[in-house]
Amino acid sequence: MRVRLKYFGVLAEKMNCSSSTADIEEGTLLSNFLNDKKKSLDMKFKVAVNHKFVDEKILEENDEIAFLPPFSGG
Numbered sequence: 001m002r003v004r005l006k007y008f009g010v011l012a013e014k015m016n017c018s019s020s021t022a023d024i025e026e027g028t029l030l031s032n033f034l035n036d037k038k039k040s041l042d043m044k045f046k047v048a049v050n051h052k053f054v055d056e057k058i059l060e061e062n063d064e065i066a067f068l069p070p071f072s073g074g
Helices: 010-015 030-041
Strands: 002-007 019-023 046-049 064-068
Touching: 002 010, 010 030, 030 046, 030 064
Parallel strands: 002 064
Antiparallel strands: 002 019, 046 064
């Protein structure tokens, strides 16, 4: 099955794109998917699935996973 990936800020720069797709096996946990991504991104990030921050979820066909850089405010 396929999920959609979106990258923002410095993460988009690091990946040289703002969006892509990934083919994953049915029943894949978000945490398992992220373990592989952490190696390629090599920096801290937050994740939202379908516009909501989640800690864990079984990914489903066409889910949108957003990779967000650390936020700072003032």
